[in-house]
Amino acid sequence: MGGSVMDRNQMHRQVANIRKSLFDQGYLDEQFILLEELQDSSNPSFVEEVVTLYYRDSARFLYNLDQALEKRPLDFSKLDSLMHQFKGSSTSIGAKKVKVECSHFKDYCNARNAEGCKRTFQHVKKEYTTLKKKLEAYFQMSRQVGPVHTACRPR
Amino acid sequence: MNLGVVNKHQSMMPSSSGTSWKSAGAGAGDGGVPDQFPAGLRVLVVDDDPTCLMILETMLRRCNYEVTRCNRAEIALRHLRENKNGFDVVISDVHMPDMDGFKLLEHIGLEMDLPVIMMSADDSKSVVMKGVTHGACDYLIKPVRIEALRNIWQHVVRKRKHEWKDIEQSASADEQKPPEEPDYSSSANEGHNWKNSKRRKDDDDETDERDDSSSLKKPRVVWSVELHQQFVAAVNQLGIDKAVPKKILELMNVPGLTRENVASHLQKYRLYLRRLSGSQHPGGMATGFMGSSDAGYGSMSSLNGIDLQALAASGQLGQLPPQSLATLQAAALGRSNNSKSPISVPVIDQRNIFSFENPKSRYTEVQSQHLTNNSSGKQLNLLPGIPTNMEPKQFVSLQQSAQHPFGSMNNQVLIQMGGQSHIQNHIQSQAQSSTNPHHGLRQPVLSSEMLTRGGVVDMATPVYNPAVSQTSSLVDFSVNHKTDSSGSSYPHGGSLGIPSLSAASSTLQGSGKLDTKVSLRNILPSYDIFNDLNQNGSRDWGGLQDVGLNFDPSPHTMQGGLDASSPMLLQHNRSSGVEMGGHNRNLTGGNKVIFSQGVEARTHHNGSNAGQQRNTYIGDSSFRVKTESEHDGSSQNTLYQDQYGQDDLLAAILKQQQQEGIGQPENEFGFDGYALDDLPA
Numbered sequence A: 001m002g003g004s005v006m007d008r009n010q011m012h013r014q015v016a017n018i019r020k021s022l023f024d025q026g027y028l029d030e031q032f033i034l035l036e037e038l039q040d041s042s043n044p045s046f047v048e049e050v051v052t053l054y055y056r057d058s059a060r061f062l063y064n065l066d067q068a069l070e071k072r073p074l075d076f077s078k079l080d081s082l083m084h085q086f087k088g089s090s091t092s093i094g095a096k097k098v099k100v101e102c103s104h105f106k107d108y109c110n111a112r113n114a115e116g117c118k119r120t121f122q123h124v125k126k127e128y129t130t131l132k133k134k135l136e137a138y139f140q141m142s143r144q145v146g147p148v149h150t151a152c153r154p155r
Numbered sequence B: 001m002n003l004g005v006v007n008k009h010q011s012m013m014p015s016s017s018g019t020s021w022k023s024a025g026a027g028a029g030d031g032g033v034p035d036q037f038p039a040g041l042r043v044l045v046v047d048d049d050p051t052c053l054m055i056l057e058t059m060l061r062r063c064n065y066e067v068t069r070c071n072r073a074e075i076a077l078r079h080l081r082e083n084k085n086g087f088d089v090v091i092s093d094v095h096m097p098d099m100d101g102f103k104l105l106e107h108i109g110l111e112m113d114l115p116v117i118m119m120s121a122d123d124s125k126s127v128v129m130k131g132v133t134h135g136a137c138d139y140l141i142k143p144v145r146i147e148a149l150r151n152i153w154q155h156v157v158r159k160r161k162h163e164w165k166d167i168e169q170s171a172s173a174d175e176q177k178p179p180e181e182p183d184y185s186s187s188a189n190e191g192h193n194w195k196n197s198k199r200r201k202d203d204d205d206e207t208d209e210r211d212d213s214s215s216l217k218k219p220r221v222v223w224s225v226e227l228h229q230q231f232v233a234a235v236n237q238l239g240i241d242k243a244v245p246k247k248i249l250e251l252m253n254v255p256g257l258t259r260e261n262v263a264s265h266l267q268k269y270r271l272y273l274r275r276l277s278g279s280q281h282p283g284g285m286a287t288g289f290m291g292s293s294d295a296g297y298g299s300m301s302s303l304n305g306i307d308l309q310a311l312a313a314s315g316q317l318g319q320l321p322p323q324s325l326a327t328l329q330a331a332a333l334g335r336s337n338n339s340k341s342p343i344s345v346p347v348i349d350q351r352n353i354f355s356f357e358n359p360k361s362r363y364t365e366v367q368s369q370h371l372t373n374n375s376s377g378k379q380l381n382l383l384p385g386i387p388t389n390m391e392p393k394q395f396v397s398l399q400q401s402a403q404h405p406f407g408s409m410n411n412q413v414l415i416q417m418g419g420q421s422h423i424q425n426h427i428q429s430q431a432q433s434s435t436n437p438h439h440g441l442r443q444p445v446l447s448s449e450m451l452t453r454g455g456v457v458d459m460a461t462p463v464y465n466p467a468v469s470q471t472s473s474l475v476d477f478s479v480n481h482k483t484d485s486s487g488s489s490y491p492h493g494g495s496l497g498i499p500s501l502s503a504a505s506s507t508l509q510g511s512g513k514l515d516t517k518v519s520l521r522n523i524l525p526s527y528d529i530f531n532d533l534n535q536n537g538s539r540d541w542g543g544l545q546d547v548g549l550n551f552d553p554s555p556h557t558m559q560g561g562l563d564a565s566s567p568m569l570l571q572h573n574r575s576s577g578v579e580m581g582g583h584n585r586n587l588t589g590g591n592k593v594i595f596s597q598g599v600e601a602r603t604h605h606n607g608s609n610a611g612q613q614r615n616t617y618i619g620d621s622s623f624r625v626k627t628e629s630e631h632d633g634s635s636q637n638t639l640y641q642d643q644y645g646q647d648d649l650l651a652a653i654l655k656q657q658q659q660e661g662i663g664q665p666e667n668e669f670g671f672d673g674y675a676l677d678d679l680p681a
Helices: A002-024 A030-038 A046-070 A076-093 A096-110 A114-145 B013-026 B050-062 B073-082 B101-112 B125-133 B146-150 B153-175 B187-203 B206-212 B225-238 B245-252 B259-277 B297-314 B322-334 B341-357 B360-373 B392-402 B405-418 B421-433 B442-453 B466-484 B492-510 B520-535 B565-573 B581-602 B608-629 B641-660
Strands: B042-046 B066-070 B089-093 B116-120 B138-141
Touching: A002 A114, A030 A046, A030 A076, A030 B050, A030 B146, A046 A076, A046 A114, A046 B050, A076 A096, A076 A114, A076 B050, A096 A114, B042 B050, B042 B073, B050 B066, B050 B146, B066 B073, B073 B089, B073 B101, B089 B101, B089 B153, B101 B116, B101 B125, B125 B138, B153 B259, B225 B245, B225 B259, B245 B259
Parallel strands: B042 B066, B042 B089, B089 B116, B116 B138
Antiparallel strands: none
C-alpha cells in the first residue's frame, strides 16, 4: 500500500515536473494555464482535447505554407495570411515557442524576405513538432496518474 | 428580452425586455432583472479556427451562457436569420476565410441589430478602428480570456436599453403624446432620450404601455421603400446636419410613425452615410442631400462608382460626416461629378430604398427603361451580383428585406435587374449546372452569365468611366469598381454567394420567388468587390477566396450555403488567385444576381414582396460593404464582397439613372422604393 501510494505520488510529481519544465523552458505560456483552468470534472480532458484538435487542424496550415513557399515568386500576403491564422491557433493553446517563430516569420514576410521566411518556417515546424511530442508524453502520463493538477501558475 | 429566460423566439422582445429593463432602468439591481442574468445569455460565436472556437465555447459555457458556435460566417448568418430573436450577442473573429468579419458585422447590424463583438489576434489600431466604425460593440484581442467574456452581457443590456427606449418613446408617443419632446431633439441623443422616455415610462404605467402597445413596442418599424424615400427626402430637405427626428417626422407626416422610429432610423442612416463616405470626404459635402432623386444620376453613377471606390480605398470609413455623405449623395444624384461623389452613391441607395417600395410600377418602368436604355442592349445587371432578371417586385421585396435603408443601393440595383429576370435565371442555371466545386467552374459560368447579362459583366473594362454609365450605369458602376482591382474579382462573390447563392439560386429559379434565404447581403458583397477592386486591384479578395476558389486554407469556402450559385461567388472571391478580370466581374455580377435574388428570397419572398425585401437587404449589405471596401488589403480574406455590393449597387443604379436620362423623376427610377424596411425603429 505504502509502496503503491508512494509510486503514485511519485508519478504525480513526475507529471508535475514535466509540466513545470514545459513552462520553464518556454514551450508553454500562460494561455495553457487558462485552458487548464477550464478543465474540470465535467470536462476532464479538455486540455488534451484542445491540443489534439489544434494539432489536427493546424496541420493544413503548415501544409499550405509549405506549398506557398514553393511558389515563385512568393506571395507574401498569402503567406502572411496563412501564418496569421496558424499563429492565432498556436497562441490559443499557449504554444509559446511556436508563436515566437510565427512572429519572426511574419516579420520576414512583411519585409518580403524570402530567405528569412523559409528559414523561419523551418524553425516553426521544428518547434511545432517538438512541442507535440512533449505534450503527447505529458498527456499520456497524466492519464496514467489520473487528474492531478489543478492549474497553478509557475511563478 | 427575457433576461433570465432563454427566449429564442421572442417577438416581443422589447416589451419583455422593457419590463425587465424597466426594473433595471429604474434601479439597477432593484430586483427587476432576473437574478440569473446574465446566465443563459445566448451567444453565437463565429470563428473559423476550430481550436479557438472550442476554447471560446468552453469559456462561454463556463460563464453560464448558452453557446452556439459556427465556423463560417454564412452559417452564422443563417442561424441568425432563422432565429431572429434567438441570440443576444454575437462574437466573431475578424479574419475568416469565407467572409470578412466586418462584413458579417455589418450584416448583423443591419439585419438584426444585435450587439457584435469582434475578436482578433491582430490588435493593430487600424483593425480595431475598423471594428468601431463598423459598429462593433467591443473588440477583444486574442487569445481571449474568460474574464473578458464574462462581461459581454453589458453590451446586450446596453443595446436593449436603447431599443427599449425607442419603443417606450414610440409607445408613449403614439399613445399619448406627439413625439415632440424637446429632449428628443436629436436621434444621436438617443441615450438621453431613453432616459427621458424611461422617465416617462416610469411615470406612466409602463407595463400598461407595454402591454397595450405591444405592437408599438415592437421595435421594428418596417421601413418600406416609400417610407424610406420620404425619410430621405425629409432629411435632404432639412439638410443632413439639421435633420432632427422631430422635424423629419413632421415633414414625413406619416401617421403612426413615431419620433423614435425616425430617430433610430436616422441614426442608422447616418452611420450608413458615414460609412459610405468613409474617409473620402471628410467634410466636404455639406450640401444637403439631394432631396430630389432626380439629380442626374448619370453623374452619380460614375461618381458613385468612383467615389465608392475612393471611399473604399481610403479605408477610413466613417470619417465622413453625415453631411458629406449627404453631399455625396446629392452629388451622386444629380450633380455632375462632384468629387464628393461617394456620397452620391449612398444617396442613390436611399432613393432606391424608397423607390423600391413604391412603385412597383416604377420599377417596371425603371427597369424597362434601363433595359431599354441600355445602350448596350444587354440587360445590364447593375449590380453584378444582382440578378437582372429580378422582377420589379423582386426588387421591392429586396429592398424591404434589406432592411437597411442604406442598403438601398443594392436595392436599386436590384430593381434594375428586375427587368432582367432571365439573367438571373441564367446565372442560376449556370450556377446550378456548375454546382460543383466552386472553383473555377463557377467562374466561367458566371462570367458568361454576366456577360450575357449585359452591362454589369463588363467588369473587366476599366471601370470607372463615368461615361460608361451610359449604357449600363449600374453595371458600369460596379464594373468600374472592378476594373481596377486586378485581382479584384469580386471577392464577394464568394462569400456572398454562399449564403445567398443557395438562396439566390432558388430565387432565381423561381424568378421572383425569392424565398430562399439568400439575403441581399450576398448581393451586396459583390458590390464591395467593386469597391475593392478599385482600391487595389491586387487585393486579396479574401472574401471570395474562400469561396472555394483557389483558396488553400479554406477548401470549403463557399460551402456555406451556396449551392450551385455559390460557385459563382466563389469565383469572385479568389481574386488573388483568380484573375478573373472579366470573368470575375461576371461572376460578381452573377453573384450579385444571385444575391439579389437571394436577398429577395430572404425576406419573405412573397412574390412581389420578396423582391422588395431583398432590396432592402441589399441596400444594407451594400451599405455596409462600402465601408468595408476600405479593406486594408491585408491578406486577410476579408470578403469585401459586401462592400462591393453596395457600392456597386449604387453605381449601377446611378448608372442606370444616368442612362435613363435621368429623366426619371426623382431617382425614383427604381431606387425610390427602396424600402429600408425592417429598420429597427
